[in-house]
Amino acid sequence: MPESPELEALRIRLEPTLQGEVLNRVDVFPARAHLLRSPPAAFKDLVVGRRLTQISRRGKHLILNLAEGPEGTGNSILQLIVNPMLGGRFQLARAGARPSATVFELGFGTERVLRLLDPRGMSRTYLTARPDLDVPGWSELGPEADQVGTEVGLEAFRRSLRRRRDELKDLLRNQTFLAGIGNAYSDEILFSAALLPLRRRVSLTPADEIALYQAIPRILKGALASILAQPPGDLSRQDRSFLTVHGRVGGACPRCRHRLSQLGTKREPLTFCRGCQV
Numbered sequence: 001m002p003e004s005p006e007l008e009a010l011r012i013r014l015e016p017t018l019q020g021e022v023l024n025r026v027d028v029f030p031a032r033a034h035l036l037r038s039p040p041a042a043f044k045d046l047v048v049g050r051r052l053t054q055i056s057r058r059g060k061h062l063i064l065n066l067a068e069g070p071e072g073t074g075n076s077i078l079q080l081i082v083n084p085m086l087g088g089r090f091q092l093a094r095a096g097a098r099p100s101a102t103v104f105e106l107g108f109g110t111e112r113v114l115r116l117l118d119p120r121g122m123s124r125t126y127l128t129a130r131p132d133l134d135v136p137g138w139s140e141l142g143p144e145a146d147q148v149g150t151e152v153g154l155e156a157f158r159r160s161l162r163r164r165r166d167e168l169k170d171l172l173r174n175q176t177f178l179a180g181i182g183n184a185y186s187d188e189i190l191f192s193a194a195l196l197p198l199r200r201r202v203s204l205t206p207a208d209e210i211a212l213y214q215a216i217p218r219i220l221k222g223a224l225a226s227i228l229a230q231p232p233g234d235l236s237r238q239d240r241s242f243l244t245v246h247g248r249v250g251g252a253c254p255r256c257r258h259r260l261s262q263l264g265t266k267r268e269p270l271t272f273c274r275g276c277q278v
């Protein structure tokens with residue numbers, strides 16, 4: 001599942017290419033049309049002819065701002081908001097043969113298309129002028145996880161943390177606490193902070209709180225840099241070979257050499273080290 005670093009890297013890569021372009025064609029593919037939260041015909045009517053004025057991100061959603069009229073000066077802005085969930089991936093490609101997992105294809109100019117692919121069929125796409133009304137959970141989203149250490153200072157982080165009682169793994173994935181962290185980066189952050197994922201928030205010492213506060217930006221910034229250092233190639237390929245512990249059950253802990261453990265389901269594994277996370 002793409003999390004904050006993958007979506008931020010995607011935003012950084014797409015924006016210079018597509019910002020200011022007019023959307024002149026939209027194809028929605030019937031087998032996956034149900035993943036759009038608006039009827040496909042209305043979806044096409046509403047977006048064709050609009051200008052893509054901005055690409056942004058909120059938590060684990062990518063947002064395309066589409067302004068009315070080819071000049072993009074109309075007042076009516078619609079937002080195309082995609083929550084890729086487990087398997088949604090974007091692909092910037094030349095028009096032509098499309099993968100069978102395509103949900104929709106947005107055509108810019110004569111040959112460039114932005115596709116949403118979703119082999120697992122779990123993504124959600126919304127077209128709205130009011131995400132707070134139309135996107136489930138939107139208004140409850142917490143601050144962006146990548147703002148911890150900057151806009152979210154230690155005191156604000158502590159206040160928010162101390163209001164919660166969850167286990168740390170669940171806490172980090174709770175989008176009302178911080179938006180943008182999922183299963184992979186919560187493992188990486190907890191490993192980096194040397195905290196056990198099943199530890200309860202109430203057991204944290206002030207030093208543990210600081211360790212967590214510092215690990216969040218360290219991991220997210222490092223991941224973003226690693227992703228941006230990969231060759232651009234096909235944006236739909238997600239290469240997470242730089243991760244330290246997530247998904248590496250049975251391997252040696254890079255810090256203490258203990259064998260890494262795994263809990264959770266096969267689809268959502270939780271990886272950690274019993275040797276050095278406490």
Ligand SMILES: [Zn+2]
Nearest residue numbers: 253256273276
């Ligand atoms: Zn270890």
